[in-house]
Amino acid sequence: MVTDDSGGETVVRLDGVRKEYGGTTALDGVSLRIRAGEAVAVMGPSGCGKSTLLNMISGLDRPTDGTVVVHGEDVGKLSEKGLALYRRRRIGMIFQFFNLVDDLTALDNVALAAQLTGSPARQARRRALELFEELGIADRRNAYPAVLSGGERQRVAVARALMNRPALLLADEPTGALDSRAGEQVMDLLLDLNQIGQTLILVTHDEHLARRCASRLVLLADGRVAGEHTLEPSA
Amino acid sequence: MRAVWPAARAAVRRRRLQTLVIWLVTLTSTGAIVVALGLVDSASAPFDRAFAKEHGPHVVAAFDPAKVSDAQLRQAARRSGAEAAAGPFAQAAVDIPADANRELTGAVTIVGRPGPGGPVDRVDLWAGRWADRPGEVVLNRQPDWSADALGKRIRLPSGTVLTIVGYGYEMSRTADAWVAPAQMAALRPTATQMLFRFTDASSQSRLRAELSTVTSELPKDALTASQTYLTLKEQIGATARAYAQYLMAFGFLGVVVAVLIVANVVSGAVISGFRHIGILKALGFTPGQVVAVYLTMVSVPAVVGCALGTLVGNVLARPFLRFVFTGPDAGMLHRSVGIAPWVNAVALLGMPAVCVAAALVPASRAHRLSAARAISAGTAPRAGRALGLQRALAGTRLPRSVSLGAGLPFARPGRSGLTLAAVVLGVATVTFATGLATTMTRFGETGDDYDVTVYAGRVSHGRIVEPEHGDRRLDAMLRALPGASKVTARGDVEALIAGSVQPVMFEGRRGDLPRLGDVLTEGRWNHGSGEVVASSAFLRRHGLRVGDRLVVAKGDRRERVTVVGETMETDGRLLVGDWPTFTALAPGEKPISYHVKLRDGADPAGYARAARALDPGLDPVVNGPNSSVETIIGSATLLTVMLAVVAALGVFNTVVLNTRDRRRDLGMLKSIGMTPRQVTVMTVTSMGVLGVIGSLLGVPLGIAGYDLVMPRMANAVDIVLPSSLTDVWRAGVLTLLALSGLAIAVLGAYLPARGAARLTVAEALHNE
Ligand SMILES: Nc1ncnc2c1ncn2[C@@H]1O[C@H](COP(=O)(O)OP(=O)(O)O)[C@@H](O)[C@H]1O
Ligand SMILES: [Mg+2]
DSSP, rough: OOSOTTTTTTEEEEEEEEEEETTTTEEEEEEEEEETEEEEEEOTTTTTHHHHHHHHTTTTSSOOOEEEEEEEGGGGSSSHHHHHHHHHHHEEEETTTTOOOTTSHHHHHHHHHHHHTTTHHHHHHHHHHHHHHHHTTTTTSSOGGGGGHHHHHHHHHHHHHHTOOOSEEESSSSTSOHHHHHHHHHHHHHHHHTTTTTTEEOOOOOHHHHHHSEEEEEEETEEEEEEEOOOOOOO | OOTTTHHHHHHHHHHHHHHHOOOOOOOHHHHHHOOOOOOHHHHSHHHHHHHHTTOOEEEEEOOOOOTTOHHHHHHHHHHSSEEEEEEEEEEEEEOTTTTTSSSOOOOEEEEEEEEEEEEOOEEEEEEEEOOOOOTEEEEOOOOTOOOTTTTTTEEEEEEEEEEEEEEEEETTTOOOOEEGGGHHHOOOOOOOOOEEOOSOOHHHHHOOOOOHHHHHHTTTTOOEEEEEHHHHHHHHHHHHHHHHHHHHHHHHHHHHHHHHHHHHHHHOOOOTHHHHHHHHHHOOHHHHHHHHHHOOOOOHHHHHHHHHHHHHHHHHHHHHHHHHHHTTTTGGGGGGOSSSSSHHHIIIIIHHHHHHHHHHHHHHHHHOOOOHHHHHHHOOOOOOTTTHHHHHHHHHSHHHHHHHHHHHHOHHHHHHHOOOOHHHHHHHHHHHHEEEEHHHHHHHHOOOOOOOEEEEEEETTTTEEESSSOOOHHHHHHHHHHTTEEEEEEEEEEEEEEEEOOOOEEEEEESOOOOTTTOEEEEOOOOOTTTTEEEHHHHHHTOOOOOEEEEEETTTTTEEEEEEEEEEEEEEEEEEEEEEHHHHHHHOOOOSEEEEEOTOOHHEEEEEEEEHHHHEEEEEEOSSSOOOHHHHHHHHHHHHHEEEEHHHHHHHHHHHHHHHTHHHHHHHHTTTTHHHHHHHHHHHHHHHHHHHHHOOOOOOOOHHHHHHHHHHHHHHHHOOHHHHOOOOOOOHHOOOHHHHHHHHHHHHHHHHHHHHHHHHHHHHHTTT
């Protein structure tokens, strides 16, 4: 599941990134380097710009100022279509509220990600089913999101994020809407993924979880990087 | 309940588009309803309404002033059973040379009247004032004329000079001009006019009986002439009556469509708010409060829209109805045309009620829903539903954005159902309206296959001037005039049918074009003596069919005839045969008119002038450009366009809202790598599917509606429509109709989809 195993290569590089929404400054000059295979946890109080930071990296939004370079590509300079292709090929995203398509079954939600890149339906479903089996939700494949539990929905979202073997997995408070047991399971999942080389950026409120699965901690406050810590990998 | 208002206000603010849509739909629909109901109202019995409005006289009687005094007339009127009477008014006949002035020429009837009002025959004084003093005159003119001759003088041959001080109008034509009573002595009156209204004015014989009660105690021969309103009604109402059914059908259609579209949009708003409803409940809103929030949210824009729509409808209806009721006869009805108060009341109270009712149904569902289910209801298809279809589509070779879009509508049957309903309704309506308009136009184009009608006998000074020349000579002279191409003579006589006491009109025709533009609905035209064609209404009234034989009697003469054809005519007394049969029945009876068809390019007015010069007893009337046909075509087109606009707006709005609801989904799809183009394609496909299904259902539904309504409508006025009038569907037109449904759905999806595709994903997701 690793697309880049050259240990020290810089995958993400942010330089002086600012983002303003009308009057509010969500990010105020953020510079950051993330290397392949790293698991970075981003923490900070609510409204400090964590989601905005992820949106900059995933190309869901463009910086007002500064550059975001991922895998040598200047994300801010890509066209809308270029961004779409970039997200398909390099980025997998997990959201706090899952963001599944309500009208599609769990399996089709996941297969969809591959189909967008042009995979035939049959092949996309086969790969999706593999992931469902790995994630332990194979029996829920034909259910619609509305009838799944939060933990199940998030695992479907993880499967969808992994579908195209992304270079970068971004998770925005993936356990925020889950009870602690379901949260643990999702965290374990992310940890496993990182251990087989998946580069991971994780936004969370839970310091315990951050310590468990991240190798580095970035603290944000008022749109700025307020501190960085290297974490001891937990047992 | 204190929390309801802020919550509703916040909801309205958050749903600006939806609020705008509800507002727009209620506005246009209410506007359409006002016009439609105004149309229904005006089209139903236009003559009776106009006549009642001016308290028109059922009988206009002229008495000889030498034989009966005004006092005697007053007393007779009081003693008789008349419901109301006006007069006595002195009446003079004046012949004004054509070169004397432009306003009032020819044989003119002038009546001395103290004022325009009174219990009978209220004159609509539409310009200037009444002639209060000698030396002043008010002209009787339709209000659509210009009043620019106010202040001009008219010099009568006797030397009297009258200044035009006003223009008035009444349908009964009791005078060409009115002056103050004190003026009359100078005009040397020859008759005294009395105007009567009777309680029972249902038939000619009733009116005759009533009049004889009035005159019973007056000197013999005091009554010199009388005319009943039934003749007038026959003339004026004919055109309007023939089209009333079509106009009413349009009107009802407009009302139904507007109500359905409003209901559709409003319930759509409530359904798409289910999740919000759940949140309100979770916050602690009671079910009643939730319903109240939703009703407020929907009602405020709806009520504002209805109020404005009523206003717009009133503004639009006036010129529209005037336009519809323009034409040689219909112009007389102008004054009765307008929006009746009840129409506004219905629009102002009824439409908001419809909106609230439409919101109440889904809102009461929300009322019963548990909070948890409501939160997921807006977005949760039940497992298994549409699964097969989605799977099948996902497996096809279609681009994923297309197959995904095609499957989406089936996942949310509730909302898709509403959208589909809007499309079906819209397409069916426009299909139906197109068919109706086509038939109406063709109906208007039939008949009047001649350019000039030359009446034998001219009314002058209340007396009929007979032609000086004989029938055959007139016929020959009319043929010899330059421009004449075909001449048909027509005569009629009252006769009886053996076994029936109801009199019939036997009409004989002779000449080049005996069909005179009548339309045959069954059988064939009469070829020789002893064959007749009859109106559908006639056949129905007498229980006859084409092929039946009957005996027509006039005095002691009897003619045996066979019905060989049925014509599209509303006159239930009409029987048409050839000239020999006519003269066999009524020897010596002369034609009442000659119908002349001119050569291409000939000037009808010039021909009419030449015909008038032939004989003082001829009265040529130019049929002119058929303005009533133009009216019909124009109004049918306008009504179709109006309905199409309302229907299109309904579809468009539903689709826009539906697409708007999916904004979050679109953002989500973009987050996993859908390009803006794919997002647009997907959304447009999903609505396009509904557009196709809706059109496929809507077109046949519209045709079925037409097939159901059209014959019944014609039946109601005793007409059988020939297939040439009802055969209105052309493949090209139907394809166009179906495509238009699709086009509107696609456009309605394209605009918001493109907007959503352009939105940055962060925004789309953030807004949720
Ligand atoms: N799409 C947006 N439009 C306007 N303001 C936004 C948008 N996204 C985020 N913000 C604002 O930017 C700031 C940072 O938001 P966010 O990155 O979501 O914070 P966090 O994820 O750390 O809680 C907040 O003040 C938020 O209100
Ligand atoms: Mg956040």
